[in-house]
Amino acid sequence: MSTRGQPDTESTDDTTDPGSTGSTGSTGSTGSGPTVAETGEFGLIRAITRRLPVGADVLLGPGDDAAVVAAPDGRVVVTTDLLVEGRHFRRDWSSAYDTGRKAAAQNLADVAAMGARPTALVVGFAAPGELPVAWAEQLADGLRDECALVGASVAGGDVSSAAGIVLGITALGDLAGRAPIRRDGARPGDRVVLAGRIGWAEAGLALLRAAELPPEILRAHAEVVDAHRRPHPPYALGPLLAAAGAHAMCDVSDGLLADLGHVAAASAVWIDIDPTALPVPGPIRDAAAVLGADPLTWVLTGGDDHALVACLAPTALLPAGCVVIGRVLAAPTHVGPDGTRPDDRGAGHGVLVGGLDYRRGTGWDHFRQVT
Amino acid sequence: MSTRGQPDTESTDDTTDPGSTGSTGSTGSTGSGPTVAETGEFGLIRAITRRLPVGADVLLGPGDDAAVVAAPDGRVVVTTDLLVEGRHFRRDWSSAYDTGRKAAAQNLADVAAMGARPTALVVGFAAPGELPVAWAEQLADGLRDECALVGASVAGGDVSSAAGIVLGITALGDLAGRAPIRRDGARPGDRVVLAGRIGWAEAGLALLRAAELPPEILRAHAEVVDAHRRPHPPYALGPLLAAAGAHAMCDVSDGLLADLGHVAAASAVWIDIDPTALPVPGPIRDAAAVLGADPLTWVLTGGDDHALVACLAPTALLPAGCVVIGRVLAAPTHVGPDGTRPDDRGAGHGVLVGGLDYRRGTGWDHFRQVT
Numbered sequence: 001m002s003t004r005g006q007p008d009t010e011s012t013d014d015t016t017d018p019g020s021t022g023s024t025g026s027t028g029s030t031g032s033g034p035t036v037a038e039t040g041e042f043g044l045i046r047a048i049t050r051r052l053p054v055g056a057d058v059l060l061g062p063g064d065d066a067a068v069v070a071a072p073d074g075r076v077v078v079t080t081d082l083l084v085e086g087r088h089f090r091r092d093w094s095s096a097y098d099t100g101r102k103a104a105a106q107n108l109a110d111v112a113a114m115g116a117r118p119t120a121l122v123v124g125f126a127a128p129g130e131l132p133v134a135w136a137e138q139l140a141d142g143l144r145d146e147c148a149l150v151g152a153s154v155a156g157g158d159v160s161s162a163a164g165i166v167l168g169i170t171a172l173g174d175l176a177g178r179a180p181i182r183r184d185g186a187r188p189g190d191r192v193v194l195a196g197r198i199g200w201a202e203a204g205l206a207l208l209r210a211a212e213l214p215p216e217i218l219r220a221h222a223e224v225v226d227a228h229r230r231p232h233p234p235y236a237l238g239p240l241l242a243a244a245g246a247h248a249m250c251d252v253s254d255g256l257l258a259d260l261g262h263v264a265a266a267s268a269v270w271i272d273i274d275p276t277a278l279p280v281p282g283p284i285r286d287a288a289a290v291l292g293a294d295p296l297t298w299v300l301t302g303g304d305d306h307a308l309v310a311c312l313a314p315t316a317l318l319p320a321g322c323v324v325i326g327r328v329l330a331a332p333t334h335v336g337p338d339g340t341r342p343d344d345r346g347a348g349h350g351v352l353v354g355g356l357d358y359r360r361g362t363g364w365d366h367f368r369q370v371t
Numbered sequence: 372m373s374t375r376g377q378p379d380t381e382s383t384d385d386t387t388d389p390g391s392t393g394s395t396g397s398t399g400s401t402g403s404g405p406t407v408a409e410t411g412e413f414g415l416i417r418a419i420t421r422r423l424p425v426g427a428d429v430l431l432g433p434g435d436d437a438a439v440v441a442a443p444d445g446r447v448v449v450t451t452d453l454l455v456e457g458r459h460f461r462r463d464w465s466s467a468y469d470t471g472r473k474a475a476a477q478n479l480a481d482v483a484a485m486g487a488r489p490t491a492l493v494v495g496f497a498a499p500g501e502l503p504v505a506w507a508e509q510l511a512d513g514l515r516d517e518c519a520l521v522g523a524s525v526a527g528g529d530v531s532s533a534a535g536i537v538l539g540i541t542a543l544g545d546l547a548g549r550a551p552i553r554r555d556g557a558r559p560g561d562r563v564v565l566a567g568r569i570g571w572a573e574a575g576l577a578l579l580r581a582a583e584l585p586p587e588i589l590r591a592h593a594e595v596v597d598a599h600r601r602p603h604p605p606y607a608l609g610p611l612l613a614a615a616g617a618h619a620m621c622d623v624s625d626g627l628l629a630d631l632g633h634v635a636a637a638s639a640v641w642i643d644i645d646p647t648a649l650p651v652p653g654p655i656r657d658a659a660a661v662l663g664a665d666p667l668t669w670v671l672t673g674g675d676d677h678a679l680v681a682c683l684a685p686t687a688l689l690p691a692g693c694v695v696i697g698r699v700l701a702a703p704t705h706v707g708p709d710g711t712r713p714d715d716r717g718a719g720h721g722v723l724v725g726g727l728d729y730r731r732g733t734g735w736d737h738f739r740q741v742t
Contacts, residue, residue: 059446059551060551060553063554063637064485064551064553064554064621065450065480065481065482065484065485065554065620065621065622066448066449066450066481066482066484066485066487066542066544066551067448067449067450068446068447068448068449068485068546068551069446069447069449070445070446070447071442071444071445071446071447072445073442074441074442074443074445075430075439075440075441075442076439076440076441076442076447076543077437077438077439078437078438078439078440078491078493078526078527078541078543079436079437079438079493079527080493080494080495080527080528080529080539080541081495081529082495082496082497082529082531082533082537082539084497084531084532084533084537086534087497087531087532087533088531109436110436110437111436111437113436113437114435114436114437114439116437120449122449122450122451122541123451124451124452124453124539125453126453126455126458126537155449156449156450156451157451158451158452158453160453160455160458160459161455161458162453162455162458162537163457163534163535164534166453166455166497166533166537166539168451168453168495168537168539168540168541169539170449170451170493170539170541171437172447172449173437175439180430180431180435180437180439182431182435183434183435183436249436250435250436251436266434
């Protein structure tokens with residue numbers, strides 16, 4: 001874990017404990033206290049790592065060239081994401097704490113989606129020198145608390161300077177002897193099962209993007225807005241669905257249709273979603289009413305909630321907390337109102353809604369016609 | 372491995388094979404061919420992954436929520452670095468290929484510095500839409516070729532958009548039953564051993580920074596300039612030094628004195644470097660002559676070559692390719708020309724050069740006095 005950059009300003013002064021301004025605020029402001037440049041690279045590392053307890057799976061934590069993490073299975077699940085300020089998060093929309101929760105969550109969910117138990121994160125952190133150290137500390141708190149939900153911890157990392165904040169998060173996990181649940185195992189006849197929320201983060205993002213909305217509207221829809229800031233992946237259901245015999249699984253990061261599209265393509269099957277089985281909770285309907293939006297579109301296409309979707313044999317017993325939302329087909333069975341079939345393009349795989357193509361924007365769109 | 376960003380432009384078109392302009396050029400220009408925005412996120416992923424053969428340790432490669440990598444030891448060594456354009460690399464100084472080599476090298480070296488064998492990388496890649504796909508392809512080639520030196524491979528990754536290029540590299544490794552070699556195990560009486568080059572990358576950077584230098588000077592010192600672009604860590608010597616009984620080890624990423632300073636602090640010892648034992652090769656002396664610089668300063672303080680330094684018992688047998696450059700002391704033994712001792716500050720640990728303090732800038736500086 002090198003900490004060297006070409007033009008980095010370094011200082012060995014350790015000016016820490018800057019007085020956090022609260023870890024769950026809804027703005028990116030962290031107010032007073034020293035900046036990253038004032039504290040220096042090694043002071044920053046100390047400020048962060050002192051907030052990060054090392055869990056049982058971390059055999060050697062921060063402070064060396066590399067960390068050592070338990071991999072009792074003899075294999076390790078690994079996934080990585082970059083989060084770039086202004087692209088993946090905004091400091092005026094999400095607190096440092098929530099950014100840490102979300103950054104951890106999206107990687108831990110990827111581990112769970114393989115049917116594995118997350119064990120550790122390593123975190124690359126680049127930031128401008130004027131960033132308050134308190135922001136980095138609250139980020140660390142968010143990473144720590146999200147990891148704690150699954151018994152994982154931050155094993156190490158790297159800090160450097162950049163014009164904007166960048167996070168590089170890598171999560172590790174253990175399969176406990178099970179096969180990883182891939183995207184390419186769905187079989188015709190399988191049930192499609194959803195665990196966790198979908199549409200919430202997209203609804204929250206839509207509210208935040210509606211710049212003309214007064215603050216009291218955002219406050220009235222806080223549950224939805226907060227869903228953008230902090231997902232709630234159903235981590236425990238990943239290994240449980242694997243143990244239940246899932247043939248395929250993924251997390252919903254790009255949207256239900258998009259991610260099931262990846263499963264369908266990898267498995268060379270059709271996946272038919274039953275729109276009447278999809279949960280569309282009241283808070284999402286209410287947010288949609290404010291914006292004149294279609295809540296089902298959010299549910300079908302909104303990402304960033306990190307739900308899990310899995311395909312299991314119809315005889316499989318399902319863990320509590322799952323909803324059957326569709327089935328896997330060898331081929332489409334319906335004919336659209338204009339006489340075309342979903343597979344007229346010859347893809348040989350795809351995702352259907354109510355047996356028919358779902359398309360946004362142009363073309364016929366069965367689903368939008370019936371909502 | 373989510374690929375979702377809030378404002379990302381996505382396309383499912385796959386326009387690839389853009390005609391690389393050569394993989395080892397010394398400029399960042401990659402010329403013609405489609406851009407990342409034209410190819411789209413998934414086309415970019417395909418363009419990159421098709422260049423990345425999956426090695427024997429990668430049990431499940433790119434294309435799922437996470438990869439699965441062998442961890443036969445039951446533990447996994449993990450290290451991560453962020454590389455930010457303009458901070459850690461410049462496209463006008465380093466080719467995409469060399470940037471890939473260097474990004475992989477600095478992480479693989481961290482794994483080797485624990486005494487482990489690198490098994491896999493995962494790579495986060497963020498770039499502006501106008502970046503030529505060829506640049507990303509050449510980066511992938513560089514990652515691939517550096518990994519191949521140690522039998523590792525790229526197991527997976529993540530792509531997204533950003534104003535400048537950002538790389539998040541995570542390396543994994545296997546300890547093969549050995550204890551990880553930490554920084555805190557150096558013991559008084561140990562020999563300090565160097566494997567690999569030091570001072571080269573710093574000399575090359577100094578030449579590149581000297582903006583007034585004509586191109587023919589850079590060409591005449593190509594070996595030194597290239598050392599900045601692409602380090603040559605002595606990977607195999609990491610596990611060999613571990614097997615030889617190294618008590619402590621680290622890679623030289625921040626500079627010999629700085630990194631040995633971390634070893635000395637963690638081990639609560641003094642490390643005394645013998646300046647006459649340090650290699651100062653002709654190309655570094657020649658580069659120093661051009662700039663009127665002190666080559667020994669580069670050797671003592673220059674980073675980014677990713678040599679390995681280790682502390683071993685004086686009776687230990689050393690693998691070929693190592694040089695003894697100093698020894699570990701319980702306390703300083705020399706008195707400086709002004710009558711002060713190195714430990715007058717009461718640190719209780721530190722790095723000495725020829726038995727005395729080495730300080731840049733102010734204060735007495737034995738080492739500069741004798742060179």
